Amino acid sequence: MKFGISTFVTDEGIRPTTLATALEERGFDSLFLAEHSHIPVSRETPYPDGGELPRPYYRTLDPFVALSAAAAVTETLLLGTGVALVVQRDVIHTANEAASLDLISDGRFVFGVGVGWNREEMRNHGTDPRTRGALLNEQLQAIKAIWTSEQAEFHGEHVDFDPIYAWPKPVRTPHPPIYVGGESPAAIERLAAHGDGWLPRGHTEPEQIRSVLRSLAERGKSDVPVTIFAAGRDESRIEGWADVGVERVTFFLPTLPEAETLTALDELAALAGRHAG
Template identity: 80%
Template sequence: MKFGISTFVTDEGIRPTSLASALEERGFDALFLAEHSHIPVSRESPYPGGGDLPRHYYRTLDPFVALSAAAAVTERLLLATGVALLVQRDVIHTANEAASLDVVSDGRFALGVGVGWNREEMRNHGTDPRTRGALLDEQLQALRALWTEEQAEFHGRLVDFDPVYAWPKPVSSPHPPIYVGGESPAALARLAAYGDAWLPRGDTEPAEIGAVLRSLAEQGRADVPVTIFGAGRAEDRLAGWAEAGVERVAFDLPTLPESETLTVLDELAALAARHSG
């Protein structure tokens, strides 16, 4: 089992370049960065973690910019969004940003996506929260067309464009892997239909992982890679995930200044070393 990091990079914590270099030096294989374009002052959507919304949600760097900086100082690290809020984004711009990052990183980019939870944030982007799942499904189909077809077009109910030239194309073949986040029935249907890998959250039990993988195999989707997103340090759960067939665990890394971050990374690297293989 491989190990990576999932975190929020902000203007108050470790720089993405320093973080990426530190991860590669310690043997981590992946960096997943979260996205929030902004946080509305007036918000009724409850924070899924309970309580007040943590400070780092308000100050998150754009993940494509931060991952591009990380690409410049690393050679092996997988650079991923975890997760990009695609329903708040223009799909053609996102296709270009993702392909550009894949090119400059020599094929080390992965697109982690999710529908999001902050309805007020979505509405500020002109997105109707009621149709965000259907929108994401169409966007994923459109992305594949933009990445792989010389003259790409897509005609859906929520995404619609006539033939376009969209370059650069990714260097990853056939395109950067799409990691679908979430454990709901809708997310799992999206994974089966449009995803290349699954990104369940850190409270997902090993038994649930095994059940989903068996269901995917019955649907003709055998060997779907699984990365646990925002994992804690419970060693029994790490062992259970390995037994269930998880490919990678991305530990949750708190957003801290550089010196404190490096101390936490040393602790996580020691934990990962006990469960690698």
């Protein structure tokens, strides 16, 4: 099993270049960065984990910018969005950003996507929270068309554009892998229809993963790679994930100053070393 890191990169924590170099030096294979464009002051939507919204949510760097900086100082590290809130983004710009990152990283980009949870944040982008799942499904189809067609077009209920030219194209063939975040029935349907890999969160039990993979195989979608997003340090759960065929675990890294971050990475690297292979 492989091991990476998932985190929030902010203006108050370790720089993305320093973080990426430290990860590669310690043998981690990937870096997945979260996204929030802003946090509305109203705060009507409750934080899914309960309590106050953690400070890093308010200060998150754009993941494509941060991952591009990380790409420039690394050679093997996979660079993932975890997750890109595509429903809050222009679909053509997002396709271009993702393809550009894949190009400058020599094909190391992993496109982790999700629908998000903060309804006020979505509304500020003109997105109706009630239809965000259907919107994302169409956006993923449109992005694939832009990545793989010389003249791309898409005509759906939520996404609609006539033929366009759009370069660069991604380095990966046929395109960067799309990892679908979430464990809900809608997320699993999205994975089956549009995804190349699954990005369940760190509270997901091994048996749930086994069940989902079995149901996907029964529908003709076998060998779906699984990366755990924002895992804790429970070693029995890590062993359980390995037993059900999880490919990668990304440990959640708190957003801290550089010295504290490097200490935390040393601890996580030791933990990963006990389960790697």
